[in-house]
Amino acid sequence: MLKIYFSWREIFMDLRTQRTLSSIENAFIDLTLTEGFSKVTVRQIAAEARINPKTFYDHFHNKTALAAYLTQKFLNQYAQLIQTRLENNQDILAGHLDLHLQGLLSSIIDNQKLKKTILALESIHSNSLDFEAQFLQVVSENLNKYHISKDPLTIDIIATITLKIINYYIRTNEPFSLSRQENIVKTLERIINPSR
Template identity: 25%
Template sequence: MNKKTDLRILKTRENIRTSFINLLLVKNFKDITVQNIIDEALIGRSTFYDHYYDKYDLLEHLVNEILNEFNLFIKDRFNLNSHEDFINFFSSVLEYYSKKRNVFLALLNVHTEAIDLYNSLQNILKEGCSYYWDNMNIDTKFTLPKEYFCRIYASTAMISLQWYMENNEDCSPQYLMETFGALKLLVSGLL
């Protein structure tokens, strides 16, 4: 039988997470203390420690949540068969992360020795691209090194997602695809 978590516990965890994210939007992670978090959340110190070991534990929980969700998206990404499928996929990704905009942006700016959301997301994209490359036998069609292509793909995807979130643009995936086309022309003109 599944044991349901008490609603008060869920609300307290969400309050702690929201308070932490709000702090990350105005302060560097290294400058945030547990005291800052409990002051922002209006809870006692023991309540914080009932849920998280320290601020690193809280950070790790939030980052792992984003990574798990992103992994699910990426599995779908490399199984698409058409441009229209990609536009629909990309729309759902943008819509999903737009709802979590503050969380996403706050966590992208935290870089610790053990936890780095930006690099972790980029690695997921590189691995997905590499898997796709191997299964599509792309290396027989081009002389471009796989590792080079996968790094460019992952970097472009991350920069695009981050730019979209930072600018809170009301642009469609179709607009971003047109932008990629313009980028391709611009890059070929520069080389």
Template identity: 25%
Template sequence: MHKKTDLRILRTKQSIRKAFYELIQEKGYESITIQDIADRAIINRNTFYLHYQNKPDLLETCINELLSELKDAVVLCPVSMNPFSISILETVMKTVLEHISCNKTFYYAMLIEENRIYQFRAKMENIIKDKLNGVGDPSQGQSHLAISKELLLEYLVSAFMGVVNWWIKNDQPLSVEEASSQFSRIVSYGHLKAAGILVEE
């Protein structure tokens, strides 16, 4: 009996979150009411309050749980003595896109268009930055950098998130593997050479 009750609670929470994500896309977070969520999830308001205190609590719970899953997956990516290794960038991108594929509605609601949740993007960027900045031995491979390490990290994370946003917004036009591979080639060779454009001196 206990297992059946747990399953029912899980399904209710999933319905609430699905409704929440859809409504963010349609009308924006600020415009959503608890009644909107309840109506879309086909529950009553009292059922909503059994699981969440209010709308901010629901948002924070959704963000924290999904980003915790993402962080756990990214942490498991292989490490390298070189924190800016092309293979690391490709592997992390592949891991992130795979996670997005399993949670498309959530990521679209959080990252795309005028209804996006800015705090979500900032937290996601920090996960990527921490991975790139934290792998390997901090004393290895960085003393010879010809540019600021902080600037390099900002550039890589911005490019990374730009690809992620493009991939989500355009309904995953490339496979996870191809998008990850092309991203690593752009970073490795520069955008013109990666695109096969001959640059005259």
């Protein structure tokens, strides 16, 4: 039997590192939302996080690397959420998509830090970082993985609508309404096929 021992120093250093990273993330998100990504500097992030700029550079090469890290961290969390919701494909096919969709959106919309993270990352317009494209890719990959559809257009549209729905509810703070989404689909059907 393998026994693993941790010293108090290792545990303390890990907790301290986590606390520092959390401070850097929160400072970056808040500053990006108030100042805009292009105006935010590492010195500002460090001051807001109450750390030395050198400590920032111990973790990230620059603010773009931090933004990329936050994007990947969010996408990993979102991928786990969507995988959990889509793993039981039979429930979705049996008509319980409403419960899955509502649970998925609620888990994002009810989390203030996730909401702020999404808003901050979406506000960044950079050649090296495209949050929306990466988000759509994660949704598309999971729709393919769980055989929700084989049609690339269907997958693209579902992924895009998912992002738009999340954006809407994050920005308005309205509670999620499945009946509202159903009405949108009915309206879309009438537009596409007015003879119905």
